[in-house]
Amino acid sequence: MLSRSLVLAAASLLAITAAQPALAEHHEEAAEVAASTAGSAEIGPWGIDLEARNLDVDPGDDFYQHAGGTWMEETEMPGDRSRYGSFDILRERAEQQVHAILNDLAANPEAAGPTGQMVGDFYGAWMDEDAIEARGTAPLEPYMARIDAIEDRAGLLEVFGSVGYASPVGVGTLPDPANPTRYIAAAGQDGLGMPNRDYYLEEGEEYDAFRAAYRDYIIQLHELAGLPDGEGRADRIIALETQLAESQWEPARQRDIQQIYNPMNREQLAELAPQFDWPNWLDGMGFASIDTVVAAETTAITAAGELIDSVPLDTWKEYLTFHFISDYAPYLPEDFDEARFNFFGRTLRDTPEQRERWKRGVALVNNHIGEAIGQVYVDRHYPAESQRQMDELIVNLRAALQERIENSDWMDEPTRAEALSKLAAFEPRIGHPENWIDYSGLEVRRDDLLGNVIRAQQFDFDLDLERLPHPVDRSLWAMNPQTVNAYYNPLLNQITFPAAILQPPFFDPNADPAVNYGAIGGVIGHEIGHGFDDQGRQFDGTGRIRDWWSEETAAAFEERSGRLGTQYGAFEPIEGVNVNGALTMGENIGDLGGLEMAYSAYRRYVAEHGEPPVIDGLTGDQRFFLSWAQVWRGLIRENALRERLLTDPHSPAEYRTNGVVPNIDAWYEAFDVGPDNAMYIPPEQRVKIW
Structure with missing residues (x-):
């Protein structure tokens, strides 16, 4: 992404x-x-x-x-x-309003038509905690197998370019700042596990404590997933992310459109970071028709490319494995979900309690198929x-x-x-879109929460690719x-x-x-x-x-x-x-x-x-x-x-x-x-x- x-x-x-x-x-x-x-x-x-x-x-x-x-x-x-x-406070009110809609759809999804059934099944899959516990780590297996099968840099880049997996450089689309009537591809720094570079590089007891807690979190996820050498993997992953952080741009610099708008053709990208094998990488992601990419944080992209060569392939695979489990921990059994919240919620933000499950379910469905709910919301709550x-x-x-x-x-x-x-x-645009997203091409299954999330992300990415050739x-x-x-x-x-x-x-x-x-x-x-x-x-x-x-x-x-x-x-x-x-x-x-x-x-x-x-x-x-x-x-x-x-x-x-x-x-x-x-x-x- x-x-x-x-x-x-x-x-x-x-x-x-x-x-x-x-x-x-x-x-x-x-x-x-x-x-x-x-x-x-x-x-x-x-x-x-x-x-x-x-x-x-x-x-x-x-x-x-x-x-x-x-x-x-x-x-x-x-x-x-x-x-x-x-x-x-207002978000809680809107949350309650959406919750009522979701309860109606989850209770009787067939009566609401195909879109209503999709929304009800997505929410129902999230709320079925017993089924999530019963499946255990089985939903992870095909994704872990894909990482395990990586044998060379080409295989590593293929996974970097796939929806759902971490990458030190992300690629996507947006209107071209030089001609906003057309879409363009853009690439920028990515791939850290903590909020930004400062959490890796700042000195002081507070940041030492964050880094120690992050190491403990990585080890804990490995233990929960039954993966060996959690401590060694944690040290290698943190060392890799610290190297990424050292080259990444500070947030204030990332705001500067003059610094981050750097359109490059494929030959220029190859000079910037040849390790990414841009022609094959872009084509594999679906950008075969694109010759120009906006490179945002140029020096960070160069440094990330150098790390692809200098960091052992096995370490990159460990990095991908950890990030996938961490990113999707909320959709796994409770121990994974709680471990993630303990670090990102309690440690990084001082939040003592996890939100009620239904509230997180509202956010989940809003994030992934939100306009399907939005149509009902507007009918009920927008005079x-x-x-x-x-x-x-x-x-x-x-x-x-x-x-x-x-x-x-x-x-x-x-x-x-x-x-x-x-x-x-x-x-100005007020209230709601004139045209709604058609989600009929998205597969949602009541018994596959993790798959629903990945497929929804892929659906969004594919929509962007479909729009790319058009105004x-x-x-x-x-x-x-x-x-x-x-x-x-x-x-x-x-x-x-x-x-x-x-x-x-x-x-x-x-x-x-x-x-x-x-x-x-x-x-x-x-x-x-x-x-x-x-x-x-x-x-x-x-x-x-x-x-x-x-x-x-x-x-x-x-x-x-x-x-x-x-x-x-x-x-x-x-x-x-x-x-x-x-x-x-x-x-x-x-x-x-x-x-x-x-x-x-x-x-x-x-x-x-x-x-x-x-x-x-x-x-x-x-x-x-x-x-x-x-x-x-x-x-x-x-x-x-x-x-x-x-x-x-x-x-x-x-x-x-x-x-x-x-x-x-x-x-x-x-x-x-x-x-x-x-x-x-x-x-x-x-x-x-x-």
Whole structure:
């Protein structure tokens, strides 16, 4: 499978996303609107959890704690969570909604037709724990036999290129950044067992403990599988992965589209890493018609090729064996499943409890045949009114950003014209796909859980291969309708908001408009803003990578974004581990620009409908900013936070509030924040980009 680096840099998927607005066409005066919605919102009387606030904390000293401190102090994190907040609460709601659908289909799959039976059988295979225990390790045998049969480098490459097996380099497809109307193949670094290179290379007691626990985990899996020499194999596998880690790129560098967009023909690939025998390897994977491949982390690919020659074949086979068992441990007997959770959950993320099996089953089916469930989900849980109000909100946000671009004092006219052209071409997609994936070619068996997972992965890969010769299908979605998230794809200049996120606390048609603008409005603005962040700005309105910036305006952007990176780089949530301002740059720009955009859109709404009344002692502007802060309230365990700081392009939740609002003048006015407050930034030092 394709290394996610190029896709993430190109598609800016939001790991925990959006909030939601309700913008019905109000024709009443603002006071009448407030009165009509009072008492009818799902959260609090008008959409804000007033009890969540910690009023002992001045908003100018710690706005995150002021808005949600009492909730965070009184809320106990569920034992099966490594982090818990507003997004997780809504995800639990969507999970329950999908669970009801799955129970219906699993109980009577034949009555639901072929697709319903497929969904019911997939979920039923997962839930039949007795059958999984009875089969033991037998499901592994054909896959282990394939690894055992490897006799030379050609055989090794064949397995590397097969769906379901680990590889130091992954290959897949995506729209070509140079011509996003066509698909192209791409290759990038891959193959580590721990989250990224830092877990192998960083010094310190914490990382020594992670590496020791990883070794124990490898040994334990060998013992469970009845494989000999677990300790020796563990040492050789870790040594191999450490060598891979030493050459792999750090996450911040992987975000840089200019560094990772390296199109190469087969002759150039042969020079880059001849050990991969690119013509035969690509042809064997199904890329026979492809001559050009985008090589992402070039030096890491070269180093991986060198390791193919220098590392003994038997060690590579041990590596493949361990990774296959580890990757598919959840679909094996309980001891395998528990061993994997013990390392990745308890050790790496401090999560004390495994999630209930039905919840993991929901995630499994969502991940592999999600659109089959999505059709039923939309029918049950996505009212037409949500679509209408979202459309209206996006119109206001687009108008707000257009006005901000037109009035920007740091852009020259040619660059401004290009930015406005890109905004005009921007395409929002709300709720669900227009066309659904046809899963009729996928075989799902009630008695073959592991096989179902592998076949589903192969089905997805084959779909990508089928699309490869054709023009890019702009109607495809990268998320299911039942997903609580959102994303921006710069290659298509699209934002996508699935149906499931259009529910409280992010969107409530009965909430105060200020709340909806501050919540979902800010998140929609965030997604639109990705088109103009440090990476998204390098794509034009057609999705093509093109430098449309004048030298002077680009320098002004980089100066401003550089100051924002410095602000975030000073945050130190764990002693000795700071926020990586370069890694999180795009998301931080998205948060800042998105909230500014949403505030401008809200003021446009106020200009049309009149200044809103004070409700429960809070002005409309105060309600707007509190809504944004409550979107990001949450709890996180220390090692989960550590992993996020090392690997995630999103800043921790606290700084998605406290890193943003001190740069927005209206926040100071709303809460009377002055120089004596801890979060105060002098006006001339506040960062303003969009």
